[in-house]
Amino acid sequence: MAKKAAAAKSREIAVEGIFGPGGLLAQRHPGYEFRPSQLAMAKIAEEAFQKHQHVVIEAGTGTGKTLAYLIPAIRSGRRVVVSTATKSLQEQLFQKDIPFLEKHFAPRLKAALMKGRSNFLCRQKVHQMNGQLIFKGIEEIDWFAQIRDWEKLTATGDRSELTFLPDDAELWNRIDARSDLCTGQKCTEFQHCFITAMHQRAHEADLIIVNHHLFFADLAIRKDDFGSILPEYSAVVFDEAHEIEDVASDYFGRQLSSYRVEELGRDTEHMLRLLEIDSAPLRREIVRLRERARSFFDCFPGPEGRHRFDRAERNVFLEQNREPYDGLVSILQRVESELAALRPKPEEVTAMARRAAELRRELVFLIESEEKSYVYWYERRGRGLFLVATPIDVSQILREQLFDRFDTVILTSATLAVGGRFDYLKQRLGVLPSQENVLPQEFNYPSQALLYLPSGLPDVRHPSFAACAAEEIARLLEISEGRAFVLSTSTAQMKELFERVRDRVHFPLLRQGTAPRSVLLERFRQTPHAVLFATASFWQGVDVPGAQLSCVIIDRLPFAVPSDPIVAARMRALEEDGRNAFAEYQIPEAVLALKQGFGRLIRSKTDRGVLSILDSRIQRMQYGKIFLESLPEYATTRDIREVARFMEHQAR
Ligand code: SF4
Known part of the structure; x- marks a missing residue:
């Protein structure tokens, strides 16, 4: 009651009184500037918490989204879970924004950070x-x-x-x-356990900061009534909400990797040593487990990458590899039985037996299941083999488990709308929001960014494309004096462009795959005039404000490859439903990915720079319009001399 009363009292100050010019934020936040979209977003969030609504808000970089949902969340007097895309975003929120709010707005605020x-x-x-x-x-x-x-x-x-x-x-x-x-x-x-302490803090908290992985891990457990990780809550805010379909697909799917089987063997041996249990039969079974796991996982053909493994492929696989498969199932069963037979049997042993049983069940499901709502595939990555079943459509699961169960869900990100509409997001996630808003951009894009669409380049599928694209990239890099990201849609294309460009320019070139991501980014930041060649994983969440990043070049429209098993299954499902998969799935996905990629360039009101897409389909094809309409209002040119003038102007 006291909490509700305090919240009601705090609501006496209208949202304008906090976010508006001369408001509380202006008085207390050192970097305050009035941002109309921030105020608008705070009003929408406040209303959603009060009226128990689902809302979708696209708010561009620079809106000040975090405070625009955190302050209404605190004022609601409800327990709110805030879910961010990554652990580093979680920490940023917890270490920067929450202490600010505690100091200036809510001295008794109880916030908890939860991780896996x-x-x-x-x-x-x-x-x-x-x-x-x-x-x-x-x-x-x-x-x-x-x-x-x-x-x-x-x-x-x-x-x-x-x-x-x-x-x-x-x-x-x-x-x-x-x-x-x-x-x-x-x-x-x-x-005294740290996990117990984390749960206790969360139980006492008004605001719980998690990441999407933990959130959906919890939601998937709740679905099966196996308990929960998060305490009860009544509202959720998803920041970077464009990522939740992928994360939810992982957690509502099933998976078994060669690593998990290896770990079972390793952890069992480790446990026996720690507990000083001597069981020769169990040790023998663990040796066999390793041998059989190797023979089974070696049966999967194909190079690195994802491979389709639907019913037909699995039938062929079973005809050819019945023995290694049965061998692995039976050895998992025997490890489980040996563990169950150990005397004395401390709790750790029971837990390990459960783990062996779970791996066996997962394996049998992934090889034999007839459930048609999943797409079955496997991936060879490094020395690991991953067997996976992914739900083809998570919208129904999310509707039942999330949107029908909790009455307030706020979805926000800088990239949710396609052509100014949320149809795609609503269809993929199964959400029916009470309000949906694309908020005006806070940056002055027409003067801060120039979109360069070169004329005369061949189609991306033409054999001469890579050579011509490399020439165009070299020209652009000369103008921007390096300081660029060259983003490709595939590793092979990235390598080819890198090789073709490296002899043409004298700037320090970095390439994804030559060092860990964080090291490459740090090198990029520290090296004057550096150019980074990278693929999709750099399209998201990378922040390099200032002149060090002045140009982003994208080679192709980032259409998801139809040979990918999940993409293929999702397209097939739409087509079977009589819908146009290219228009309703591939285009919107690519539009959102392009918005993400270009979003790397302008991170503050003083950033300026050039964006270029070398794929002529954006100019030639009818659907190109949807891409152009979905991007912020950049100034646009087809003339490279204008690019030079724009960059000269920046240098002055
Ligand atoms: S065994 Fe479990 S309860 Fe005990 S300290 Fe480790 S994590 Fe905590």
């Missing part, structure tokens, strides 16, 4: 490993000693505090708090 279990340390595992000779090399011994000391001091147990530990340190996998080996309330450390 593997981000946290398991105290029990650390205590069990202490004093044991199970480390791989001096480096691991040193890291473990530091982690042991840190465990006594840290309030959160969050791995992000361990700045010395490399991202790929295998040691972390053996001491993190993932649920596989967790014995829950039976654990002697349960009361």
Whole structure:
């Protein structure tokens, strides 16, 4: 009641009084400037919380979206979950925006940050490993000693505090708090466990900050009535909402990888050592598990990448590989039985037996299931093999599990609308919003950005395209003096363009795949006149404000490839429904991807730069209009001399 009363009192100040000129934000926020779209968004969010509505808001970069939903969320007096696309966005919100709100608006605000279990340390595992000779090399011994000391001091147990530990340190996998080996309330450390503490903070919080992965992991568990990760809540805000179809598809799908089977063997052996259980039969079965897993996963043909594995392909696979498949199913069964037969049987052993059973069930489903609502595929990636079943359409699942279950869901992002409409988003997610808004841009795009559409380039499918495109890229880079992203729709095309351009220009060139993403980005930021060649993963969430990034060149319209099993299945489903899959799926997907890619350039009111798309279809084809109408109002030219003039003007 007290919380509701406080919220009602805080609402006495109208939203204008906070976001408007001379309002509370103007008085308290050091970087405040009046942004009409921010005020408009805050009003929509406030109304959604009060009237219990679903709303969709496209708000461009620079709107100040975060405060526009956080302040109404706090004023609502309800428990709100805010879901962001990545852990780094989550942390930014928690470390920057929440402290600001606590200081100036809501001193009693209770906010909690929640991440997946593997981000946290398991105290029990650390205590069990202490004093044991199970480390791989001096480096691991040193890291473990530091982690042991840190465990006594840290309030959160969050791995992000361990700045010395490399991202790929295998040691972390053996001491993190993932649920596989967790014995829950039976654990002697349960009361002091970092996961318990995170859940307690969340239970007491008004605002819970999660990422889409954790949100949908929770939603998928709730669906099966296996409990939940998040406490009860009544409203959700999705920031970067354009990503939720993909993430939801992962969590409502099924998956088994060769790594998970390997981990079962490794973790079982590790557990036996820690618990000092000596079971020769179980150790023998683990050796067999490894052999059989290898023979089974080696049966999958094809190069790296995704491969279709529908009913017909699976039937052929089974005819040819029945023996290795049955062998893996039966060894998983035997590992489970051996674990179940161990005496004494501590809780860890029961948990491991459950894990073996789950892997077996997953394997049988992925190879034998007849359920038609999934698309079945496999992917060879590095030395891993992933067997996957993805729901073809998540709209019905989301409608039932999310939009019908919670009465307030706010979806926002800079890229949700196609041609100014939300039809595509509504159809893909199954949401029926009470309000949908494309808010005016806060940037002055006509003067800040020039869209260059070169004339005379051949069609992207013509053999001479790469050579001509490389020439055009080199010309543009000379004008922009490097400082550019060249974004390709495929790795092969990226490599080809890189090779063709490298001898023509004298700027430092970077290429995706030669170093981790974060390292490449840092190099790009630090190296004057650098040019980065990259593919789709750089189209999202990359922020390089200022003149260091002055040009973004995109080689082709980013149509999803119809050979991809998920894309193919989704297109087929639409066609079977009598609809036009190209118009209703491929074009809108590509429009949103292009908006994302171009969105890298203008990140502040002082950024300026040139965007170029080398794909002549945007000019020639009827559908090109939809792309152009969906982009912000850039100044547009087909004349490279205008590009030079624009850049000269920038240099002055
Ligand atoms: S409750 Fe689970 S995660 Fe927490 S310390 Fe115990 S075993 Fe580890």
